[in-house]
Amino acid sequence: MVHLLRRYFPFLLILVAALSAVWAVSLGTLPPAEFVFNNGTEVKTIDPAKATGVPEGRVINALYEGLLRSVPDGEPDELGRTPTKPKPVAMADAYNVSDDGTVYTFHIRESAKWSNGDPVTAVDFAWSWMRFLHPETASEYNYQLFYAKNASKFASVDLQEGDPVEIEMKDRPVAGQMFPRGTVQRGKLISLIQPHTDQDHAGEAGQGHGGGGTSGVAIFVVEFQEGDNSTTAAFTTQRIENEEIKSLVKSYQGEYDLTDLKSVEHVLFDFEHVGIRAISRNEFEVELNSPTPYFPELVAFYPLHPVHRASLEEHGDREFTKPGKIVGNGPFLLRERRIRDRLRLVKNDTYWNAENVHLNSVDVLAIQSETTSLNMYLNGQLDWDTKPPNTLIPLLKERDDFVSTPFLACYFYRVNTSKPPLDNPLVRKALNMAIDKQTIVDSIVKGGQVPARSFVPPGMNGYQSAYCGEYDVEQAKLLLAEAGYPNGKGLPTIEILYNTADSHRDIAEVIQQDWKKNLGVDVSLRNLEWGTFLDTLRIGDYMVSRSGWIGDYADPNTFLDMFVTDGPNNQTKWSNAFYDEGIEKAKYESDPVDRMAIFKEMEQTLMDEQPIIPIYFYVSLNMVNTRVKGFTANLQDVHPLHLLSIPSAGAEE
């Protein structure tokens, strides 16, 4: 046997090699789609409620459709940017707002259908938004709906005695799957029993441990009304055997009977009392806490797109996004999905506006290397490259397939206001004025970016940005002297933190030189890999740190509400009561002009105190094949796929 093997071994080897080579090359081939573009990175999920990020948005906007759509609309401004507006050219064909600006009623179009033929109804939206807000979904964007009445109570499990509650029993039809839910009972919370005396903040207790539980160690006594009778029952989201629950029961001396304590899945604020409801099949109403002029922008934002309940309940929370199982309501369907390779989208014939969708198939590629992406574009394999490499921008700028405009995004430095000497606003202002932003824009980033003298990018409707001063070395020196550091004497070394990338290092080096040369300040640089960088920023272990922010919607609020005291994205330790009040006041201001005036005043406060140093406003960078029509440069750099077309491809048919 061995001898036989030995004799024929070389031939065997050749045979194995040949067979495996044949197998290797025969692996699923897929001819390219009509329109191919690079989405930059693999999308984390195509479930609207769980997604965040621009690449995810491009795909979800193609597969699903919300009540409104943000589409380019109107005349281009002086920079060639078409404004984008949320319009009822989506699932809703009309909407109206109550006079006080707090109740929105959307009318869902009759022809709106899911891709399996089911009609899209107001109930779909109410259910999808409930799922979006449900604490177990843990949607990162859920705060976008906190403008709706009681939505944050539901999402954050912020319960108080007297609140209406819904109790989900532990009888989910499919174990380990969130939907379909177990039996839900509705009642009134009459007593909340917690280990500590602090009874007002049940919700915060729930933020600790608790696995699937909702409110940590707590017992909820709930009253149910049935006709004239009322019954009470006690629930906990913990296991009954839980030691803390046991001792809680033992030490309880109140009036209610806890012997029949029942362990349940969730005790939540009753969603029927949240300002989100389907009035009829086609009418969907949202009641807001305060007039929110940019609410239509949020409604058009992809996390609020609906999902198809029946298919989600059938296949489960993850499986329902798979090709073949996914049911969408957008202009495209998901045909195939290969991880870190492509998503193949095809036109959805059941889409209400299918006749105006021109592309029959789209490939969404996940190319991370900018150079490779450009190679493929130049080689004709891509029709749209979403991130050409920075170093080549000066060359590419000359081409007529290069589409670029300033958009709603700012590159800035955070300053840790808790670290002396940076706790002194004068020092921060001096640092700002000593940076030659024009040089950074002209000689480092070179893509036509605009030096930033404010945090909110210019171009927002009706808003005039604040101002933090030009490059002024003399003034900066004066400010520094006033702060007690003439010519930088006595200033410790300032450290600039950035995440590892050549472009960030180059900018940091220029700023390092500027500060040394202009102010006599010694500056050291520290770079960290992305994950570590984010952690370091979060715990505030830095002096000055590189940052960036892209506006979620075209309203100053998306930039300014970051810096309220202890805002999760503040991260500068900066706190200003006047600012906090102003941002809060703007929420309730229904007059657009006054509202913008408040924002302007607040931004000026931010610029005067300078917990952040704006460096430049980003520009969108796109390489788009000239055969593609319908691609417009705009303020939010959104390019809905269903608006694109390739005329020559149509002519061949």
Add this chain to the structure above:
Amino acid sequence: MNVFIFLLKRFGLMIVTVWIVFTVSFFLMRQIPGGPFNGERVLSEAVRARLEARYNLDAPISEQYFTHLYNTIQLDFGPSFKMQDFTVNEVLAQGFPVSAALGILGMVFAVTIGMTSGVISAVHRNSVYDYSFMLLATLGIAIPNFVLAAMLIVIFVFNLQLFPAAGWGDISQIILPAFCLGAPFAGYIARLTRTGMLEVLGNDYIRTAYAKGLSPGTVVLKHGLRGALLPVVSYLGPAIAGILTGSLVLERIFVIPGMGSHFIEAAIQRDYTLAMGALLTYTVLLFVMNTLVDLAYSIIDPRVRLE
């Protein structure tokens, strides 16, 4: 019987190795600053707590370890943290065949090109062929594969326009990356074959074969090559390891959705479960391949005993 015991031993050793790799990387991963739920946009504490609960990250570390180990033994790597629509098993199931295809083709390139040029060099020793092949071999070894990739892209994609720049989906797209992957190993194999061949060709039995009146082709291919194969086969072990790691970079350059891309991204994004799944797959793969090479070696060389 020998073979059976050998395999059993190897299997035992592999289980221990995999367990050590699992344990070390489990704790190392959690030591690195940054977690799977950090993004530029900071999560609210409530959402973070929910997400950690979903992935069992709020449990005590020892409990996490044993749960994860228990699931891993059952070949269930859990859900991917960062590709939320997939489980790790699904990601690996999609990535593995792609990497395997690339690796196999790279290996086929390496062996065929390497051995052919090695044999020619040995037979025509000190000729122009010999010098040029050996120069190419040295270049192949010396040039890192990503540099080679860049050069080949310029030549074959932009100048000659023979191949697409990158991507995955048809045969033409696999040629360049597989060639880049195999090139350094082709260089080594060419030199090994040449050396081995020269040694063999000097042996008495080769002279006997010639004396019998066999044609030079038969002598070289039938009697010579068999001996020259030995060093090449023993080199296949390290070569497979090299192919596996080499593909990490190339997959990035040529946008190939294989294991390498998943592994790198998982490490960068702190996708604990996916990183673990990929790592263990690599470990097992290397073990299996090395065992196969040892087996093959014992088959072609009677002097080798399996231990």
